[in-house]
Every structure is written in C-alpha cells, then in structure tokens.
Amino acid sequence: MPLELTVSRIAANLDRLPAFPPLIAELIGLLDDDEVNMVTLARKVERDPVLTGRILYAANGLLRLDYRADARDVYTAASYIGFARIRDIVFAASIANYINKFKHNPSFWKHCLTAGIAAQELARNTNVHPSHALIAGLLHDIGWLWMFYFHPFESQQVRLRLEVHNEPVLDVEHSMFGVNHCIIGQQIAQYWKLPQEIVAAIAHHHIPSETAANDALTAITHLAENIVNALDIPCRDDNQVQYVSATACRTLGIDRVEDFFPILGSIEARCKYLTILFH
C-alpha cells in the first residue's frame, strides 16, 4: 500500500531526525568571511573530540601520502595541508559522522563522498564556491536517509525493486511513498537552513528542469551524480543513469564527447586519492 506522503507530513517529523551538526551550518556561514583563519577553525572543531579524531585520521592519511609526519592537532594538520583542504575534511568528516548515525549501508556514504568530490571537480571552472559544491554532492541524497529512517520497510521494498526488477528509482519511490527522495531532501535542506543554491541543487539533482539546470550548482550536482554512477564508483548494483540534462551540460560548458575525458579522468583519480581517507 503506497504511503502517499505530502510535504506537510514530511515537514511534521523533521525534528525527529538526528540533529544536524551545528558546526556545518556555522562553517557554511563563514565561507565568505576572509577573516576566518586556521585558529578559528581549529578552535571550533576541537570542541568535538570524536570529530577531531576523524579529521586527524583523514588529514594524517593525506600527510602520509605526501611522506610527511603525522599531525597531533587540527591546527598543525591545517598548517601542513592548507586551510581550504582542512575545511573540506571538516565538512566531509562532519557529514560522515552524521550519516553514520543512521547505520545505513556503507556504500551509501561512499556514493555521497564520490558525488561530493565529483561536484567539487566540476565546480573548478565556475563561480560556484568549491565548498558549496562539495556539500551539495555530500548531501544530495539526504532524502533517501529520511525514507530509510522513518519508513525502513518501504525503503527496503524500494531497494528490492531497484535491485531485482531494475525499475527506475524515482518511479519506484513515487509508487511506494507518493514523493521522491529529491522532494524530501529539499524539505530537509530547508529545515536545516542551508543556502538556497544547495537546497535547489538537492531538489533538482535527478531530473532538473530547463530553468533549474541553468543554475550552476544544480547542473554540477546533477552531472556529478551521473558521472560517479556511470563510472561505477563505488561499484553498486543499483548505479543508474536515467537522464543527462543538455542544459546542465551547456551551463558547465560541456558540448562534446571529448570535453568529458579530462573531467572523468580527474574525478576518478581524485576519488581514488580521497576515498581511502574516509572509510
């Protein structure tokens, strides 16, 4: 029996989701503030020992790849690997911690992480802030976690239909829930007061309308998910490419088959480089 969820029914239980890490919202608010430096970042992060441990684990992984000694605190790690990169690690580690609370399949987190990396790579030659691209990629499927958290039985049914019957994901979600994970994700992102561009990117990442795909961050998130699914990173039975928006490609200056080669190569190499840091 379909659930026939409505936007108001979704909104009614958003406060029952595990609390979104306040640090992320705080750091997003500071992205355009040039006065924020490594000391500010390190002080904010070190209030949370679990997060600090996770950040140091990832930062030291990077340092070891560069044949350098381990850092023992976030400030030292930031001074070795740079402010922008440590900030990205903070975003990724905080969101990884959050997603782990749902005890969902580990491949879900890997998919979010590779989509985040791909989005950041696609943002390289645009005006989109690289951290906005990373966050939109990391959170693009957050609506799916809501489905899993509040309706585990129906979510398993969706998974089963995807894996066994090979049906298109949005169609299956509509038939089981009455809405899809993009609409739910939009509600969650609004509730968390994420920037409007990130809310729009989460809402439209699957099948963006012509208007939506004119927005660079939506185009990036749409293409990022399609690329990691098409490249099969991580390898998942339910990786699907259903539709690639011409407008999204145009927004990002991709007109020809050849334009994709360096994008695909750099995304795959960066995913190999960075995914070992976040298990």
Next chain:
Amino acid sequence: MSKSTTIERQRYFPLHEVKAGMVLARPLQITEGRMLVSNMPAGHVLTETDLAQLRARHAQYACVLETDWRSDLVRSRQNALQASRLEQIFRHADMNDPTTRMFHAAILGYRTI
C-alpha cells in the same frame, strides 16, 4: 600466442601512484588562490624532484602516458565487459536523447581506451 598491438594511452592517476620517469600526457598546472605556482607541459618526464614539488603543492593527480601492453584479445574482452556493465547502468536511459547518448559515448570511450 595472441596478437598484440602496443598503444600509448592517456591515464589519470592519483599522485601516490605516479612514479618518476612517467611522461605527462597533459599539462599539469597548480594554482594557489589565483596564482599559478607550478606549470609542467605535456611531454615532460617527471623526476623525483618534480614529484616532491607536486606533493608539497598538494597536487592530487596527474595525466600521464601509459603503454598498453595488453594483447588484442584481452583488450577486446575487457572492453566488451565494460560495454556490458555500461549497458546495465544505462538500462533506463533514453538513448534517443542526444545528450544522454553523448554522455554514454564519453563514458564508453573513457572506459575502453
């Protein structure tokens, strides 16, 4: 013994898999903020010093030339496997749509080089 046509192909590797002696297939530029801090042209043979410099500049990957030593038979079998996996991933895609078709061609071309 199966026939072998040796070809050079462009491959992107994460920096920890790049070795001295490899030849850059594409220019490698590193910027810090808006400043270009390192610029190596295509055809440049990487040295240990280059790699140390790239690590210090936090480069994450490089596009290098790689000789493909696979026999024609192995290559065609692996390419067929890739094509078949892609068919599975694109099973719900509308292949009459020119952009989706272009995207599929790009992924297939990338996976079968």
